[in-house]
Structure formats: structure tokens, C-alpha cells
Amino acid sequence: MTAQKTSTTHDAQMAPPSFLHHQMVAWFTISRKESVRILRIWKMTVVPPIITVFLFCIVFGQIIGGKIGGISGVSYLQFIIPGLIMNIVINESFNNNASSIMIDKYNKAIETLVTSPVHEMTILLGYFSGCVVRVLLAGTISSILVFWLGEITVQHWFLFTYTILITCALFSFLGFINGLYATRFDEIPTIPTFILTPLSFFGGIFYDVTTLPEPWGSISWYNPIVYIVDTFRYSTIGVSTHDITESLIVVSVITAVLFCVSYILLRTGYGLKH
């Protein structure tokens, strides 16, 4: 009886996992792999954004901001802090996936993933989770520091969390696409240099976009970062220049489109298969 029971238990252990269980283990594995990588190079992944946001707050917020005075009913320091935090989320999410995919392509570790029975959706969610870990590490420390400097308390926690996650997702998928497309390491900074940085600087981090003269004011609303910064600013200091629901819809739709593009590229093996 005991022998029979032992045998049954062993068979149960050896039974192949269900598809869902398999994908859960694979998702956890990719997330863990990314987290281990992020923590191993913490001086490169976690520290720089914290120092950058702190310096921006001191120089622009306190030294120059003191001379500018208030904006939209709050101090200049309080006005720029949400945008600076979002800037961390944008850059860290993008850089994490773009560089991770490129490194895995370079040392061919990505082939192990491509030839394994991991669903494309699981791969995308795994890499997205890695971005969340990096954003949480850098973003949480930065937020505590600069919220304390600017005497900010979060006004709308749900919106605060949702904006961070949706922004993280949007730029992690964009970084993923860049990683797939890149064939050389020097192709990785192309999007950050020529697209993300200009969009961030013209995304209302340092000024109120409604005060811009035409046509710049209207053109600004074609910049998705304006919606992200505006929504996040509303969730933290309660100030916004646009309808929050509309902003959320715009950001969510762009994220969904980028997710679909990443999924299709991965499914067709773009940049990975011959």
C-alpha cells in the first residue's frame, strides 16, 4: 500500500505541467532573470535616475524655481516633481527592455527562449515585470526623496499607481520593439536620443502646455508624454490641464497598440528568426 502510494506521488510529480502552470513558471522565471540582472548592476540601473532627479529638483526646483514663483497654483518645485518621476518611469522602462533584449541577442541567450515552449504573451509580460521591478526600485527611492523635498502627498492613489504601471507598460513595449529591431548596440540609443528626450522636454514636465502660443499649444497634444505627465500630476498634486479620462484613454490605447505590435513581431520572429 505504501509502495503504491509512493509510486502514485512520484508519478504525480513527474506529470507534465498544464499549459497555464507552465506559462506561470516561465513568466516568473523571466521576471526573476530580469530582476537578478537589474540588482547585479544596481549602480547602472538604480542609482543614476535617483541622482538625476535629485539634481533637477535642487537646480530647477529650488534655485531657479525660487525666482520663477508659483505655477498653476503650486510652487515650481511641486509642479515639476511629478514630471520628473514620470521621466524616470519612461526612461528606465524603455532602457531596461531595449538593452536586455539586445544583450540577450548578442550572447545568443535569446535563442534558448525562442526555442523553448514559452508563449509570446508570457515573454512580453516577463520582460514587463522586469521593467516594473526597475521602475519600482529607482522610482520609489526617488519619489520618497523628492516628495519630501517638495512636501507632496499623493492625492489619488489608484490613479497614481495606474499611471505608473501603464506608462511602464507603454515604454517597456516600445523598448522591446527597439531591442528586436536593433542589430547593433549603437542602434539602442537612437529612440531615446531622437524621440524620447525631445518628447519629454516638450511634454510639459517644466511648463504648463496650455500657456504655449499657437500652434505649439495644439501640437503638444499630439505628444503622449503630455497626457502621462498631466495625469500623474493630477494624481499627486491635484493639478491638471486636460480631461483625465481622455488622457487615460489616449495612454491606454497607445499602450495596447504597442503591445499588439510587440506581440506580432515576437510571434513572427522579427529580429530573432531567419
Add this chain to the structure above:
Amino acid sequence: MAQTGNIPPISVSGVCKTYRDGFKAVKKVSFDIKSGDFTVLLGLNGAGKTSMISMITGLNHISSGTIRIFGDDISKKPYRAKSHMAIMPQEINFNPFSKISDSLVFHGGYYGIPPEEVMRRAEPLLKKARLLKKIEQPVSSLSGGMKRMLMLIRCLIQKPKLLILDEPTANLDIEIRKTIWDLLQLEHGKGMTTLLTTHNLEEAQILCSNVLILHHGELVLDRSIDDAIEGLEEKFYSIHFDDPISAKHLHGFSAYHAEKRSDHKASFRISGDQDIGHLVYKLHLAGLKITNIAPSSHQLEQLLHQATL
């Protein structure tokens, strides 16, 4: 779980591979590999071996035709098809900064194996490869041979029904090569089907029972090694002797093209009009005590040469 008993582990049907530049790497290739076979895929450089392996493993798109792994089409049911096989690629593809334990856990995770189960399966294999004490070291600290050993262990923790090896012992010293061969023979003995590509014909001769030869993208031979060798006009044998041999001992065997290979080993060629039994008798008369006779890798070389003429 579908029954996989009578279904061929690999079934390739009319497969072609044409790259974007128009180069046709594989031309209408069809073959089946039976369950439990140890098959070698041979061919000269550029014959289409890597393209074929890449299509079987799902790393390359198939231009036309179908590849089924235990009945599951690799293009239509990729997740099921891939779950049956383990792949040891030609190039070392670890993240060099990962720890040995992490690299195993991550690989196992892709196949749905939880970390504790991965380590349980890996422990005896790591012990055999003398890697157990180094488990917390980064992969970059290992020698090339040890990295390859780790790649094989990574495959074996999957307990695959089908193992695909792309030049697993290229540029390795004889000690690691033999350890890898021992591990492969041990796992093969448990019923695993294996497909190997190699340029090391001695390796193919020792491990494999069947041979596929590709030439200019076409399959020119698909037989058991014994049958294929049987058809050769000339056969080569490696004969091991109890005592050390010298050139003087082999002097009277020039008709057999005798060549000393090591202190205790020599190779002999048997032509159509000669007989291995007669050679053994003559060696006995010469006072040479034979300990082992094995077909030489020369035979596969000759087979390859004949098939790719």
C-alpha cells in the same frame, strides 16, 4: 497528453529553406527519425545541416513542407512541439554573468520546471561533471569545455524525449569529450531519441546507429550506419592490442594498409577481396593479442566522401 509511442519523434516532409537573398539551403528534404534512435546528420560545410536543425528547433522559418515533433507541427503547434525537445546549440549561449545555478534554474523555468525540481535533477549531473562545488560561481569563470558540459546538463534536466545536439564537442579535449559521450550514452539508454550534427566522425561512429547525409541541401543518404557501411567496397577497422605495438609488428600487413594509431591501436583497411577473419588469423600468427575490434571512423569518412562526390 497524446500517445507518442508509435509517432516518429521527428518527421520531416518535403522541407525547403530559401533565404531572403534567394539562396536555397535545404531542398525538399524528407525523413523520419524513429523513437529511441541515435541519428547523426552529416554533411560538408554549407550542406544545410544548421538550416535543417534550426528549422526543426523552431529557430528558423520553414519556406515549405512540414516538420512534426512527436506528431505536433512545429509551425502550427509550436508550444507543444517545443515542449518535447531539448536543444544544445553549436555556440555557447549563456549570459556570462549569471551564476551556474541561475542559468540552470532559468532554463528549467522556460520549460515549466520549478527551481527546486531543477536543482534536484541537476545535482547528480553536476556531481558527475565535477561542477557541483562551483554552482554559485558565474558561468564566465568556467572553461570552454565546462561551459559545454553545463549546456548538456541544462538540456538533460528537462528529461527530454528528444535531444538535438549541434556539434556538442567541437574544440573540446578528449577527457571532456568522453565525459559528454558517457552522459549521452547513459541518457540514450533510458530511451531518449537523439539527433546529432558533428564533423567529428569518431563521435558519430561511437554514438550513433543511423546516418543522414545532406549535400548541397539535398538528402543523399538515410540509412543505418551498419547497412551503409556494409555497402562500402572498403572497410576500415580499429584494432586494439594487449601489448604495445611497433611499426615492425605491422610491417607484414601492408596489404591491409596498416597504420599505427597509438601504442596499443592500429587501423586496417579491408578491400572487397579481403576478409576480416583472415586478418585476425594473421595477426594471431604474428603473436599480436587482440583486445578489441571496432569499425573505424574512416568508414564514415569514406561513406561521406562517397555520398558527396
